[in-house]
Amino acid sequence: MSQPSMSEALRGVVRRDLLLAMRHRSDVAMSVFFVVIVASLFPLGVGPEPAVLRMIASGVLWVTALLACLLSLGRLFTADYLDGVLEQTLLIPQPLAVLVVGKVFSHWVISGLPVVLLSPLLGLQFGLSGDSLVVLTLSLLLGTPTLSMIGAIGAALTLGLRGSGLLVALLVLPLFIPVLIFGAGAVTNSLAGVGSEANLSLLGACFLLSLAFAPWATAVALRIALE
Amino acid sequence: MSVNVPSDVEITPGDSRFLYYSTLRQFIYFRSGRISPNMFQTVALSGSRGERQLFSDVSVTVKPGTLLAVVGENGSGKTSFLRMLCGLLSPDRGTILWEGKDIRQLKELYSAQLTYVGHLNGIKDELTPVENLTVSACLAGDECAGGAVPKALEAVGLARPVHRLPTRVLSQGQKRRVALARLWLSTRPLWLLDEPFASLDVTATNYLTQRLHAHLSHGGMVVVATHQDIAIPPDFVQQLRLTR
Amino acid sequence: MSNTGINWFKYSSPQAFHLLAGRMIPWFSVVSIGLILIGLYIGFFVAPTDATQGDAYRIIFVHVPAAWMSMFLYVIMAIWAGIGLGLNARPSFMMAQAIAPTGAMFTFLALFTGSMWGKPTWGAWWVWDARLTSELILLFQYIGIILLRSSIDDLRRADRASAVLALVGVVNVPIIYFSVKWWNTLHQGASVSITAAPTMAGTMVTAMLVMMFGFWMYSIAVTLARVRCVIADRERLPSWGKQASMADVAEAR
Numbered sequence: 001m002s003q004p005s006m007s008e009a010l011r012g013v014v015r016r017d018l019l020l021a022m023r024h025r026s027d028v029a030m031s032v033f034f035v036v037i038v039a040s041l042f043p044l045g046v047g048p049e050p051a052v053l054r055m056i057a058s059g060v061l062w063v064t065a066l067l068a069c070l071l072s073l074g075r076l077f078t079a080d081y082l083d084g085v086l087e088q089t090l091l092i093p094q095p096l097a098v099l100v101v102g103k104v105f106s107h108w109v110i111s112g113l114p115v116v117l118l119s120p121l122l123g124l125q126f127g128l129s130g131d132s133l134v135v136l137t138l139s140l141l142l143g144t145p146t147l148s149m150i151g152a153i154g155a156a157l158t159l160g161l162r163g164s165g166l167l168v169a170l171l172v173l174p175l176f177i178p179v180l181i182f183g184a185g186a187v188t189n190s191l192a193g194v195g196s197e198a199n200l201s202l203l204g205a206c207f208l209l210s211l212a213f214a215p216w217a218t219a220v221a222l223r224i225a226l227e
Numbered sequence: 228m229s230v231n232v233p234s235d236v237e238i239t240p241g242d243s244r245f246l247y248y249s250t251l252r253q254f255i256y257f258r259s260g261r262i263s264p265n266m267f268q269t270v271a272l273s274g275s276r277g278e279r280q281l282f283s284d285v286s287v288t289v290k291p292g293t294l295l296a297v298v299g300e301n302g303s304g305k306t307s308f309l310r311m312l313c314g315l316l317s318p319d320r321g322t323i324l325w326e327g328k329d330i331r332q333l334k335e336l337y338s339a340q341l342t343y344v345g346h347l348n349g350i351k352d353e354l355t356p357v358e359n360l361t362v363s364a365c366l367a368g369d370e371c372a373g374g375a376v377p378k379a380l381e382a383v384g385l386a387r388p389v390h391r392l393p394t395r396v397l398s399q400g401q402k403r404r405v406a407l408a409r410l411w412l413s414t415r416p417l418w419l420l421d422e423p424f425a426s427l428d429v430t431a432t433n434y435l436t437q438r439l440h441a442h443l444s445h446g447g448m449v450v451v452a453t454h455q456d457i458a459i460p461p462d463f464v465q466q467l468r469l470t471r
Numbered sequence: 472m473s474n475t476g477i478n479w480f481k482y483s484s485p486q487a488f489h490l491l492a493g494r495m496i497p498w499f500s501v502v503s504i505g506l507i508l509i510g511l512y513i514g515f516f517v518a519p520t521d522a523t524q525g526d527a528y529r530i531i532f533v534h535v536p537a538a539w540m541s542m543f544l545y546v547i548m549a550i551w552a553g554i555g556l557g558l559n560a561r562p563s564f565m566m567a568q569a570i571a572p573t574g575a576m577f578t579f580l581a582l583f584t585g586s587m588w589g590k591p592t593w594g595a596w597w598v599w600d601a602r603l604t605s606e607l608i609l610l611f612q613y614i615g616i617i618l619l620r621s622s623i624d625d626l627r628r629a630d631r632a633s634a635v636l637a638l639v640g641v642v643n644v645p646i647i648y649f650s651v652k653w654w655n656t657l658h659q660g661a662s663v664s665i666t667a668a669p670t671m672a673g674t675m676v677t678a679m680l681v682m683m684f685g686f687w688m689y690s691i692a693v694t695l696a697r698v699r700c701v702i703a704d705r706e707r708l709p710s711w712g713k714q715a716s717m718a719d720v721a722e723a724r
Contacts, residue, residue: 016354023393082347083351088349088366093339095335157619174612175643217638220635225632277624277627
């Protein structure tokens with residue numbers, strides 16, 4: 001009996017999810033459009049003052065990214081749960097936490113990465129320039145995987161519950177706060193001319209911490225949800 | 228080396244000769260290096276869903292080369308029992324032993340011994356049968372290279388043209404066949420099947436029965452939750468009726 | 472709460488625990504009422520008037536102990552949740568379930584009194600002070616746990632899922648506190664430091680401690696009362712009133 005190695009299993013999970021995403025390209029487009037539309041609404045509501053826009057840019061873009069992540073969390077496990085693939089995933093002879101990392105990674109590629117790639121454009125809309133654009137993109141690159149990791153815990157806990165979309169927001173948003181603070185803070189600092197390295201390294205620390213704990217917690221939550 | 232097990236002799240699990248023949252069969256396949264002798268048992272297993280007690284004190288032993296048919300009326304807990312055997316559901320009381328060791332301790336080592344085809348097919352509607360089967364077999368550690376997957380699909384009666392269609396457009400029975408095709412790739416000793424014959428036609432039922440028979444005669448073990456009789460010689464079969 | 476010198480294994484069955492809890496509630500209630508009355512007396516009549524804030528500061532004799540209890544109860548809840556997950560012990564989950572509303576209540580009390588204190592002191596009902604903000608997030612977490620539990624019908628899953636959330640939260644609370652503090656120093660101006668209060672008189676500290684112990688005893692009493700309800704509800708106990716004795720319990724088992 002040949003067992004797949006851990007990395008093979010990881011790659012298998014990622015490949016299937018990305019293959020599925022390729023069949024549903026509109027899903028990817030949706031989170032991108034969501035971010036664009038929400039980010040475009042703020043200037044309409046607040047007014048076109050460039051100074052004001054530049055001041056709120058980091059907060060608005062970060063909160064938008066947060067909401068985009070939140071909205072796509074429903075897709076993370078629900079389909080697998082309904083068609084029985086999740087059940088089979090639990091029976092794969094590999095640590096479930098590792099497979100969860102694979103699922104979260106592909107989820108991030110589908111819903112987080114497009115937002116990161118788009119962020120410089122949105123930053124321009126808000127009058128950010130030069131360094132702060134780079135910092136915005138970097139902070140999102142470091143922060144959005146953490147959001148997906150933490151979000152996975154909430155998605156697993158609320159799997160298959162009625163009203164799970166709203167519930168997952170209530171559970172997960174408080175947990176997103178540190179990432180929001182460090183991420184938006186990095187951009188604010190770079191606008192103020194203060195170094196943003198501290199904030200970025202804290203974002204990195206958050207990522208490592210979530211990588212260490214979140215997959216494990218998600219695995220436990222998935223087992224509970226499937227009982 | 229060959230030992231003839233007389234096929235015309237009626238042997239039931241209660242018969243003293245049953246142990247002899249199944250041990251013999253097991254020994255042959257152990258020697259031929261195909262499957263090691265394993266033993267699967269539950270001890271005083273009790274399960275419930277929510278507030279409702281489903282079954283209690285179920286102690287049963289599945290020896291290599293035997294099929295355990297789990298029967299019982301709707302809602303008697305067949306699916307829960309099978310999910311418990313997989314380790315997906317924890318029992319209220321009792322233990323499940325694989326080669327004498329608690330499966331909760333074995334964890335992934337135990338998952339590597341079983342193939343489970345559940346009530347849900349576990350296949351993706353958007354993927355083709357070949358893609359579905361390749362991914363799930365690779366992940367489970369079964370054979371998934373090149374020709375093995377189409378061969379398995381053909382063995383379960385799915386013709387080549389169907390292999391490249393999205394599973395979404397297939398009928399219920401065809402989807403079930405895709406899920407069951409995993410059994411043609413599986414080299415695991417323990418198969419746990421939840422209503423495998425549901426929505427299968429006569430041809431597919433025959434294919435599956437033959438496959439189960441082959442697995443049993445190689446010393447494998449099968450646990451089936453089912454409503455219907457399985458056309459497998461009774462000396463391979465023991466029955467477990469779940470009641471409150 | 473965990474070290475009462477009682478053999479917990481003997482009481483690990485819900486029925487027996489139900490009885491034990493019933494016996495302990497009156498004691499904790501009496502002690503808690505006594506302590507809270509003494510604490511309020513010291514706080515409102517013995518403690519001196521503050522030089523800068525006048526008498527308005529006296530709300531801290533409720534505010535500070537409530538804030539302490541809110542955090543303490545969260546940790547205790549998480550510990551019960553952890554024990555429940557680790558040992559698969561139903562009574563632990565019941566304890567965690569029973570603590571959550573009391574914890575949320577104290578968090579709300581701390582926020583409410585904090586805001587009452589803030590108006591005369593800072594001139595605003597709400598300031599984005601690091602501690603107040605963290606307390607608000609703590610309230611969100613309590614509410615999240617209670618909501619998650621109530622939206623799961625299967626008791627076993629409800630127990631275990633909310634336990635996981637409680638444990639995730641206990642890792643997060645310090646990170647959130649730290650990050651909010653960081654954020655607060657980043658945005659100077661709005662920040663008002665509570666720690667800058669002048670050295671407190673000994674009577675003030677005494678009053679706060681007495682109040683805290685009073686709240687603590689109150690939490691135990693209320694939690695035990697709630698656990699009794701939870702047990703009665705889950706085990707469908709037929710009127711486990713005064714007439715039920717240990718002999719009945721033995722029979723029932």
